[in-house]
Amino acid sequence: MFESYTIKDIAKALGVSTSTVSRALKGSYEIGAETKRLVQEFAEKVNYRPNPIALSLKDQKSHSIGVVVCEVANDYFSQAINGIESIAYNLGYHVIITQTHESFDRETVNVQHLLSRHVDGLLVSLSTQTTDTSQYKYLHEKGFPIVFFDRVATDINTHRVVANNFKGAFDATELLINSGFKKIAHLTSSNNLSISHERFDGFKAAMDKHGLAFNPGYLKHCEHGGMIYDEIEFAVKALLAMDDSPEAIFIAADRLTISCVSILKKLGVKIPGDIALAGFTNSDVVELFDPPLTVVRQPAFQIGQKATEMLIKTIESKWPVEEFTTERMETELIVRSSSQKLY
Amino acid sequence: MFESYTIKDIAKALGVSTSTVSRALKGSYEIGAETKRLVQEFAEKVNYRPNPIALSLKDQKSHSIGVVVCEVANDYFSQAINGIESIAYNLGYHVIITQTHESFDRETVNVQHLLSRHVDGLLVSLSTQTTDTSQYKYLHEKGFPIVFFDRVATDINTHRVVANNFKGAFDATELLINSGFKKIAHLTSSNNLSISHERFDGFKAAMDKHGLAFNPGYLKHCEHGGMIYDEIEFAVKALLAMDDSPEAIFIAADRLTISCVSILKKLGVKIPGDIALAGFTNSDVVELFDPPLTVVRQPAFQIGQKATEMLIKTIESKWPVEEFTTERMETELIVRSSSQKLY
């Protein structure tokens, strides 16, 4: 079963040459119907499977794609990876997953490692620390297929798949405003990330639309994207300690949202009584929280799928791909009680 | 960068033969110090990386391992996969992940697919539907490396890595008993799973130790392991509808625990006032639940690591491995308010 037949075994068994077997197997028109039938039946019988490694060596494609994400054990990314796997599996590709743990150095090493593994393309979501995207730029200019998703490189013209972060943030902020809040803070991830900018813009646009002033002191960045608990705690405490402290917080990142709830509870701050919350997260259990969380949910699975489709299409393209698109998928605002105004 | 140098390129550039390069690169003693230095320096300079595909074809090892789990987007398994990746990455192995979605047919197809990909070994956690383990038995008898983790095949003598499910269940049950509950139900996954048995045994042992009768009507199996919400709802409702309905439930599976909370809340049943809960889960956010959940947490990351270590050791063993061990890792009981007795 695992010591599989090779084309040579079949050739020997049938008394033909390996090239005949090879051709017969792919139904080449230049093979006699009888020979073809014989070969195909035999191959079927012994459950012949071509050795993918030999194929890879031959045509210089590894049929594997490299994935660079910050963390696997994370709701958003595990869902995205689920989508990636589902497409890759069906199209006959391996998926090699690497984690940056939000470190640029680790990210660089991972990319090198993936290249040394001869992956046919890369699916990348940048780390919070990444400001230098030159390694990707270099590869991309050489024609190497790269699709960014979620945290994209804005200075490289490649395929990109992202959620509609602007609208997601806009909707959540507007919900808070419509609930009756005016003093709304914004807790977000590293300023390096594309998603931070887009979500901030959405937040700001909603504030502007409703004629609300944006207090710069209400903007808190967590440069490590939530990897460091103290950093988040520091930011949250700073918001609470302000003279004119906010009534609500719109949080722009998965881990930050969860941690923020945890910190506020630890501090004995009532949600939403003392401070209301709405935030991005892909956790499916936040409806069971105390209080149930109002969240912006991204179609992570679909984003993973789409990115993989685009990548494999690029890899398999007969011609160098010159046209690049940015796919934007809609988020979902799920309203629960953490964003309510209590009287 | 991605069009890498081959040994041939180096040989040509240096005017030596490919075998010299090959040998020099691995520091063979039969190569002149000077030549060796030359080759190594040049290789270093051009950032030479051996083509793993060629190596694989040569020594008939793909340097990849196949993983079979029910679901990736699941706290326990994403943590376990994290552990698997961390070890595999360091030891130079690819990880190919497949999901069964708790279907036996899908599991069979996945194993076949992984074998056709020529994986060097398998890391398996069985689906809830799996009762026939003959495909694994066959492979194992042929000497193919397989390590089971979590949901193991008890009828095959292979390496296994599991949590101490008995003790985890025992501790959680005893906690409920010590909290003052006597009528304790047990909600669990498919009876096919090894973990269901072990956890039931732990539950039963705690009941016995404290002289509590076990009411067979209090035992509810969810044959689909939580994939089907209705099935869980049915079980929970049945427990609630009993004449002598339980005061507490000990839940033996990750997804079941979360769903059970969700169902009880939907039904307006107070936790822990109307019914107390303790359950297995690896979600890290259950402390934010209403109420915070008392849980048994498994060292999923370490289980993944250990299983991978054992698998790769088996793969790389010079001699056929005949001795198989079962590693058992301790669980952690985290006490929160869902298991409290309210007066």
Place this chain on the structure above:
DNA sequence: CTGAAAGCGCTAACAA
């Protein structure tokens, strides 16, 4: 219509 042979990158037995 079918076979022989080269070649993908690398290693290792065998020669020199």
Place this chain on the structure above:
DNA sequence: TTGTTAGCGCTTTCAG
């Protein structure tokens, strides 16, 4: 100490 060569499994010219 170094080079030549065969071979891992497969495809694909090139011959026949």
